[in-house]
Amino acid sequence: MQGTVSVLTQIKEDAVATPVDRLVAATAPDMARVNELILSRAQSHVDMVPELARYLIDSGGKRLRPMLTVASAMLFGKGTGNAINFAAAVEFMHNATLLHDDVVDESDMRRGKPAARMIWGNKASILVGDFLLGQAFMMMVETGDIVSLGVLSSASAVMAEGEVLQLAKTGDVSTSPADYSEVIRAKTAVLFEAACQVGAISGGADTAGRQALSQYGLELGIAFQLVDDVLDYGGQAGTLGKNTGDDLREGKMTLPVILALAEGTAEERETITTALGDPDATADQVSAVVAIMNRYRALSRTLDQARVHARAAQRALEALPASDMQTLLADVVEYSVSRAY
Amino acid sequence: MQGTVSVLTQIKEDAVATPVDRLVAATAPDMARVNELILSRAQSHVDMVPELARYLIDSGGKRLRPMLTVASAMLFGKGTGNAINFAAAVEFMHNATLLHDDVVDESDMRRGKPAARMIWGNKASILVGDFLLGQAFMMMVETGDIVSLGVLSSASAVMAEGEVLQLAKTGDVSTSPADYSEVIRAKTAVLFEAACQVGAISGGADTAGRQALSQYGLELGIAFQLVDDVLDYGGQAGTLGKNTGDDLREGKMTLPVILALAEGTAEERETITTALGDPDATADQVSAVVAIMNRYRALSRTLDQARVHARAAQRALEALPASDMQTLLADVVEYSVSRAY
Incomplete structure (x- = not known):
């Protein structure tokens, strides 16, 4: 822990480091074991198994979920012990979901590279x-921790x-917005919740600590997905990038589109529904939809909701004793919402 | 148990009842709880979840795997307790595999009905x-039995x-035949092995009992898959039915085709490879392939191997104390091989 604290202190002094950079640094020794x-x-x-799996794993992403497991364990004790197995298991669950999602969504790209299914096939x-x-x-079973299982x-x-x-x-x-809330809670936030909760259990948290981290993970996960869904339309500014509008073309009913449909005129609704679910919708069509969203502040209102959940995540941490890691986890929430600006 | 034994005795007197019928009768009270x-x-x-799941579950099949779990538990004690959860879990694992396999194999039919993917789609x-x-x-976790998990x-x-x-x-x-052995051990026999082993554990078996049932399940599973692969070419007699040759059209390298390729002339190999993996291969093409298989006794030699494994399954039971259930489990093996004649 001492090593961790000094790393945290050092990194804090670097004004450029984002909270996620600092989380990476703080969890680095344990995450090295997780990666192994x-x-x-x-x-x-x-x-074919390791080829495909390693392609996906190496393309990596931030490994936010397993980092949350390790960080949650560190908050109460150490990131070692069962937390290593659970963190790796959480990442495998997440990667399994990505593989199946890319087949379901017929996605061509993942993390800027061709999706695994484009190389090895759907099967x-x-x-x-x-x-x-x-x-x-199997990794979970090895811990013998039936509660976390x-x-x-x-x-x-x-x-x-x-x-x-x-x-x-x-x-x-x-x-409806309620349907959407249910989707993002289940498909995204529940894994964030579980990642934090099993981390807390591994770190030796009491019931209150476990509940706090569970709540933290759930709210962070909801905020994270709301932000993702805004980013899919170019962020609050609606800046069009190469993947802008993927959700629209896939017919995904995310909050921005739900809000725009609810308030748009008949003509605007028509513009949206024509592009919705059409894999060949043009950039101009996406632009027109984003313009309607901006007219009704659909993207910024979605971000408002993300901020509400982000604050709830931070509040969940407030019940816990102050520590560098507690502050860092609160900062990570702030940062995850700021991605969209 | 007394009720069970008397049911067994009664059913035995019915000369028409097959061993599987008798297994169904012997496990009926516990299987009613499993089905619930x-x-x-x-x-x-x-x-959509229960609609699709129930469509698959109701089309049922024999529920051989969960019956083996319950029967293995009964052999050492009672079929109740953890065995109920494990039996249901084994059936869910099997059904999950069927759903994914039908997508992977692009199968149109399953158990004589349109495959679920034909109604609800691959996704x-x-x-x-x-x-x-x-x-x-989740059902496994509820037992708290980490070994079976x-x-x-x-x-x-x-x-x-x-x-x-x-x-x-x-x-x-x-x-090679060795590749094929590895495939069927992993894709089929390991679940039979696990189904029997966790049943034995639930029934309170000692280490020797647990190993015996594990071996029984593994060998039965291998025999079962060998017979299935023969049935796909119409059984030992090579009788052509409506699904005959599905494996051939899907390009599945099962033992009959491996043996025929190994021994056929260049011309015969050509006949086989032309049809192999061609979804539109005609009944005449399948017939020609079956004729080649019969020329080299590929189907009956595959069945010979099934019988070797069936006998190994029965031998595994011989170490255990004699009981009606022990006899019945041995008879089930016999019957599972006789399906192919």
Whole structure:
């Protein structure tokens, strides 16, 4: 812990470092062990398994979820012990979901690279996703912590339910804000919640501490997804990039589109519904939809909601004793919302 | 148990009842509870989940795997207790695999009805499969039996590896009998093994008993898949039915085709490879391939191997004290091989 605190102190002095950079630094020693475990458990004598798994794992992303598990454990004790296994398991669950989602969404790209399914095919993506899920459960079982196993297996079922609900609502213009809330809670926030909760349990948290981290993860996850859904339309400024409008073309009923449909004129609704779910909708069509969203402040109102949940995440931490890690976790929330500006 | 034994005795007197019929009767009271649990855990507030899950579950099949779990528990004690949860979990794992396999194999039919993916689509089939897997783990976690959880989570990862290996070998004429053995062990036999092993653990078996049932399940599963692969070419007699040759059209490298390729002339190999992996291969083409198989006794030699494994399954039981259930489990093996004649 002492090493961690000094790293935190040092990094804090660097005004340029974002909270996520500081989280990366603070969790680095434990995350090195998590990454080692991830690589060793992506092994298989069936060549296609590690090839595909490593392609996805190496393209990496921030590894925010397992970092939250490790950080939650550090908040109450140490990031070592069961937290290492649970962090790796959380990342495998997340990657399994990405593999299946890319097949379901027919996505061509993931993290700026061709999606695994474009290289190894849909079939291998489905099956390697199943493999990663099985390996995730094996790592959990090794801890012997049946309570955390319950948290993560429940998350696994709820995430799939959320994906099915999202699929069922695809292109459905009667989707309500409440339906949307249910989708993002289930498909995204429940894994953030579980990642933080099992981290807290591994770190030796009492019931109140466990509940606080569970709440923190849930609210952070909701805020995170709201921000993601705004970014898909170019962020609050509606700046068009190469992936802008993917959700629109896939017919995903996210809050910005729900709000715009609810308030737009008949003509505006027509503009939106014509592009919604059309994989070939042009950049001009996306622009027109974003213009309607801006007219009704649909993107900034979605961000307002993200801020409400971000504040709830920070409040959940306030019940806990002050510490560098507590401050850092609160800062991470702030930062995750600021991505959209 | 007394009720069970008297049911067994009664059924035995009915000369017409097959061993599987007798297994159904012997496990009926516990399987009623398993079926209840299966239906309640296929529930979800997301309508598409129970619709699709129940369609698959109601089309039922024999529920051989969960019956083996219950019967294995009964062999050492009672089928109640943890065995109910594990049996339902095993069936959910199996159904999740079927949903994903039908997407991977692009199958139109399952158990004589349109495959779920033909009604709800590939996407829903992938996601509901994931849901069932999550629910399976939740049911396992509820038992608190971490040893059995380890057995089944390991089975889950190995099954996916087996499916990937089978996919990698699709249409690969260099596939060896050893590759094939590895595929069927992983994709099929390991779940039979796990189903029996966790049943034995639930029934209070000692280490020797647990190992015996584990071996029984593994060997039975291998025999079962060998017979299935023969049936796909019309059984030993090569009688052509409406689904005959599905494996051939899908490019699946099963033992009959591996043996025929190994021994056929250049011309015969050409006949086989032309049809192999061609979804539009005609009944005449399939007939020609079956004729080649019969020329080299490829189907009956595959069945010979099934019999070797069937005998190994029966031998595994011989170490255990004699009982009606022990006899019945041995008879079930006999029967599972006789399906192919």
